[in-house]
């Protein structure tokens with residue numbers, strides 16, 4: 001790993017985020033979606049964020065990707081505090097990338113997939129058009145799509161294919177920090193395996209740092225170095241993967257683990273038998 | 283008689299490289315009160331097949347089938363008007379991309395009430411009460427406040443639950459749920475699945491569940507269809523599928539579970555033809 | 561599967577768009593008519609049977625050739641001072657099409673840029689620009705155009721400029737509204753994260769998604785432009801008689817509506833056909849640019 005003295009790639013200090021809702025004719029209201037989040041990720045590591053739906057994971061993702069400014073608190077990239085209001089340098093922009101939770105919304109409906117993938121190269125490298133094309137096609141192949149897909153528009157893809165396009169776009173230029181908001185939720189097991197392996201390869205090769213938001217605990221267990229469990233805008237547990245999976249401390253973490261669906265042949269057998277007998281009874 | 287019966291369904295798109303079959307020769311039948319899971323490769327035509335059933339594919343798609351019947355009524359021969367009356371009331375669908383399928387211009391409450399208005403005879407206040415009840419049922423906290431929220435003010439999972447509430451609004455006979463719990467954490471996923479299963483035992487609703495989560499399949503499905511490149515590879519009851527999968531593709535798929543990682547790498551499924559004609 | 565493995569040879573975007581455009585019969589029809597009009601306008605001196613301003617004193621208000629009293633030399637009849645209507649329409653096409661194209665181009669370009677800036681930047685600039693547009697829209701358009709021509713001095717080009725200024729706020733408002741709807745969409749944020757600068761976000765990312773209503777507005781504005789130009793001409797502020805401009809022809813012929821229908825009908829038809837062809841082209845263009853209607 002990196003030298004112990006180098007600052008973490010990403011650090012947040014007491015980050016909060018308020019949303020205003022309501023307004024005419026209803027009274028205005030402020031909701032605090034994040035209630036002071038502190039985290040640190042070192043180079044080449046993966047932080048997994050899990051938590052209740054609506055607890056502020058995507059909000060956090062937008063803040064650490066420097067899209068939205070926190071309502072209070074501080075975000076540091078490579079040890080430097082970032083002030084969005086003062087504008088962002090190109091260099092800073094290049095460092096962080098995001099894969100949005102909602103891949104369809106994050107793809108321009110009038111842009112062909114090939115152009116989607118080439119855009120980051122066009123904007124931050126000086127490659128020629130054929131070189132960009134070649135890189136885009138190579139990345140398409142790495143996420144399991146075909147070259148002819150480059151000429152299609154986003155609405156012509158399946159949910160999982162769009163998700164892969166979104167991942168491919170984020171990987172086109174090597175970022176330092178990649179925030180992935182539910183990147184494999186719409187993928188079948190085999191493609192999921194392919195993508196997870198790809199992420200791992202890139203991490204080993206270029207020392208990428210990931211913040212990985214997911215609901216799938218088996219995936220989290222596979223990818224994470226540290227795990228952060230959130231609930232209602234607060235961090236309830238934040239420890240290394242092995243510790244948390246060996247002995248979850250917070251009751252909510254335990255509830256999460258207990259609710260994970262399992263493949264248990266006996267239970268399937270019992271369930272099907274119960275249903276059959278109900279059907280006979282009816 | 284099966285509630286939904288489809289024989290030899292094919293859906294194709296015109297592409298510059300010729301005709302592309304997203305679904306080819308698919309047979310599906312769903313009985314009342316049954317939970318059918320559809321799993322398979324991403325892009326294998328699961329969503330497209332179900333959208334064909336709902337009659338919601340874009341004009342660029344060509345649909346053909348030997349038979350497509352719902353409660354014995356021929357879906358292909360229906361006028362668009364009859365079809366619209368059916369979908370939303372007797373047949374409902376939860377779409378794969380929740381944020382994209384909600385109308386951004388209206389509040390979530392309004393969108394549920396609209397569905398109720400179109401398909402039921404409830405009075406205005408009864409509709410509102412029912413909408414709140416549905417939001418509570420899908421586990422959205424503070425339903426009164428959420429009632430007046432716009433889709434962009436909600437998290438991905440909250441939008442997904444709102445979609446589920448809309449789909450369940452009229453107690454359909456057939457509910458097609460396209461990856462309904464992808465954006466939900468496992469506790470809420472459990473709550474939603476229990477809700478769907480309850481509805482299904484109580485009212486005999488049939489449920490078609492498209493999912494990638496084998497755990498969900500194991501905990502809910504009666505029967506499973508495995509799809510690959512637009513074709514059905516295997517159809518089996520849930521127990522057989524996990525105990526003794528017959529098709530090599532199914533076996534390969536199950537082996538890619540993250541639990542099966544060796545030395546930090548996941549086994550992947552080689553792109554093969556798995557008996558699909560090329 | 562049935563997909564071929566090799567990636568298809570890249571087609572130039574222009575050619576590809578043309579293919580989609582060509583699939584719509586209406587659009588091709590519209591384009592054909594419009595090109596025919598342009599050709600007619602260009603060849604007017606060669607194909608017109610008469611001088612457009614030559615007055616045949618012995619043939620005042622001759623009806624079209626196919627009617628009872630018609631004369632074969634005046635195919636579409638003559639007007640009150642005995643000028644051949646067909647020749648005037650052919651020559652007039654030069655002015656009228658030119659006016660329409662120039663006015664719409666100026667109004668569209670400036671309106672889009674202003675609207676984009678207002679919607680994208682927002683805040684004070686938006687408020688300022690939109691109040692300005694409101695002021696422009698508050699005046700009756702003809703009156704405003706008149707004032708502008710009075711300031712700029714009479715003449716066809718100044719009249720066109722004035723009409724463009726009057727039509728421009730419609731484009732600006734439309735663009736701004738569409739930009740406001742699009743600019744907070746996630747794909748715009750995604751492009752920003754990918755490193756796109758403001759200009760790229762405005763013109764490459766957002767603008768293409770706002771084109772639909774703009775195209776419709778542009779085709780509608782075309783006829784407005786022709787008619788407004790005629791009105792200005794009528795008031796002595798635009799093209800001066802005897803310039804054979806369609807709108808002016810219409811205006812001059814008003815008093816004969818009941819007695820000599822062809823004098824009004826013929827230039828009216830010319831305008832109508834042009835406008836319809838442009839509308840067809842506009843519809844085709846909108847569909848061509850809509851990815852939802854494309855094959856992959």
Ligand SMILES: Nc1ncnc2c1ncn2[C@@H]1O[C@H](COP(=O)(O)OP(=O)(O)OP(=O)(O)O)[C@@H](O)[C@H]1O
Nearest residue numbers: 019033053054055056057058059435436437438439
């Ligand atoms: N623009 C907004 N206006 C008002 N409230 C918002 C807005 N965006 C998000 N929220 C609220 O903030 C909270 C956190 O949302 P966020 O999208 O971060 O959740 P999440 O953890 O990503 O959930 P999920 O797993 O369901 O995607 C939610 O309660 C949501 O309703």
Ligand SMILES: Nc1ncnc2c1ncn2[C@@H]1O[C@H](COP(=O)(O)OP(=O)(O)OP(=O)(O)O)[C@@H](O)[C@H]1O
Nearest residue numbers: 156157158159160295304324325326327328329330
């Ligand atoms: N409008 C369209 N034009 C062309 N091809 C399309 C269109 N819509 C879908 N397809 C193609 O049809 C195939 C099947 O898509 P479908 O959405 O059914 O996949 P899926 O099985 O639901 O996958 P996922 O699990 O990723 O959602 C995909 O290869 C997709 O690219």
Ligand SMILES: [Mg+2]
Nearest residue numbers: 058101437438
């Ligand atoms: Mg989220």
Ligand SMILES: [Mg+2]
Nearest residue numbers: 158159329378
């Ligand atoms: Mg799908």
